Amino acid sequence: MKRITIKDLAGLLNLSASTISRALSDHPDISDKTKQRVKEVAKSMHYIPNFTAKNLRTRQSGLIALILPELPMFFTQSLITAANEVVHNNGYNLVMLQTNNTFEKEKEIIEYCYTMGVDGVMLSLTEKSDNLNHLQILKRAQIPVVLLDRILVNNDFPYITIDGVKTAFTAIDHLIKKGHRNIVGFFGNLSLDMTRKRIAGFKKALKNNGIPYNPQQIICFDTPEEMDAAFPQIVKLMPETTAFFTMSDTLMVNAYHLIKKYKYQIPEDFALISISNGKAPNFLYPNVSHVLHSGYDVGQKACEVLLELINGHSKPDLKQVITTELVVAESV
């Protein structure tokens, strides 16, 4: 079952291998009718290029890495789908790596990418990643890196993310418009740029609506367990609370669980709104209102930027922001 090679085609057509190669890639040195003939025969013989050989010659690996903190339930699914599509359409393969949300593993994986010689990296940081020094090895090797979703604002690497301020603002503003004035917000790790942006949006919405801001309204958790432990205190200390906001699906699901556990009703006792990828809200009952954060768009944009960087055709916008959209359900 040996595959047809360029040499085989050359033999069949009485041409040289170089001509075949050039014809197949539309090199201007080759006449149109020769290109025609070559392509026809290539197709009829089911010629499939040997990517390994091509990669060897062109000093590439054909691999693009997508590094995520985890392969969690919600957000990443559509992101991966999008990345897969774009990557494959451009003749690359996507290898997915997960850091398990530890900085150590993230460093390890970056090393791995280096040794594997991937052609580009898309990276969503862990909550513990407070610097980008570990990426220098890639920068020195001229391997392009694009940060996405969980990013750190910086000047070395491009990043794709959503407008955190606006997204959180939209959610909180919706709550307020629905009459809620005592809102508690659940956020993730404060070291993440994303978290800070969303907190800013939270505050901005309050301010815009003339509602005084109380620092106790904003609570950050590193783990779900912290939230489990804190929840009873929160409802006790702030009994006037009528609504919860969560900045992610993971937090939302956990908050939902806790609200139910303590026998509260949604939306009667507490309203609930979240920033979400749109899957989890529909699993729960009642469906949860959310600001839709499309993983698909993020994945797609990140790939496109990365491919531009790899192929060096043009300089893409290095800092891009994906928009979001309010989805009203029954939880508010």
Added chain:
Amino acid sequence: MKRITIKDLAGLLNLSASTISRALSDHPDISDKTKQRVKEVAKSMHYIPNFTAKNLRTRQSGLIALILPELPMFFTQSLITAANEVVHNNGYNLVMLQTNNTFEKEKEIIEYCYTMGVDGVMLSLTEKSDNLNHLQILKRAQIPVVLLDRILVNNDFPYITIDGVKTAFTAIDHLIKKGHRNIVGFFGNLSLDMTRKRIAGFKKALKNNGIPYNPQQIICFDTPEEMDAAFPQIVKLMPETTAFFTMSDTLMVNAYHLIKKYKYQIPEDFALISISNGKAPNFLYPNVSHVLHSGYDVGQKACEVLLELINGHSKPDLKQVITTELVVAESV
């Protein structure tokens, strides 16, 4: 930033490239002290082998495909984690593909694997895949295929799956032991071997406990919407029902949603048990009892079998069954 090559090492050590190559791979022709020297210098110079060149020479691609119907919320996460680990530890890369649960896309992706020249394929079938003819192209090309999770029993390809009969039996038996005698089971597409096995387990548990079986107790759905539509009828037609069983996380989450939607309580009005990967049950309140189906084990085993097949060292067991475990929570 050119990387160190074998030739560079050869130059440094006054040896030939072939000797370096052999020394690094512990070829018996090379003396121990030479191996020692070579390895030391290789390490100190941070030599990294060029996988592309190696793959070209050895006619491999270094790629292993993992094809899943979707990247759904629940089951696949740990499966992917496991596959990633094993694959990387053996010097391969994992490329993940998703069929979106359509047979057409599955065929397409198989073709893609063929043209990419992957070294092996792990495949979980779609619900619509009722034959394996599309895999013949891989078989002819001698590319090993391992089926996992959603399989079709056959003689051409090895498969790794869980003991569906026993797993469903365990769940139902637990319900019965807890006093439930009128149980309705929600299942997926009947064409899947998995579904039939689990139905068999369902029936077996009833029989073993001397409970008469009523065909209406078993209901198969191709889509969540079908279940949404059927649910009200079910509770009306079988008012004596006290418990629901679902054969997957997806069905379970949907059933949970419906039970809540129609204002029933869990476990007071209906008990709920499922076969699950263990994530979703803990998101919900109350936590859902389930029979734990470890995606990790399946992924790991499948990889190991595939690697055996690729490297041809030994003949692995071609038909393996992963065990499961009952996890009791508050929903029963």
Added chain:
DNA sequence: AACGTAACCGCAATCGTTTGCGGTGGAAAA
């Protein structure tokens, strides 16, 4: 002293493509 035999290592081909450069032919220009 001559020979056989391991143990150890190098030569050179090979995997399938890409690509710089040089060569050919024929038509247009002189």
Added chain:
DNA sequence: TTTTCCACCGCAAACGATTGCGGTTACGTT
């Protein structure tokens, strides 16, 4: 008729590793 100049194509050397085969040593055997 000779020169010039494209348009088109081939030669051969890469890319970095693996591997069959053959060649050296150094040693023990007779």
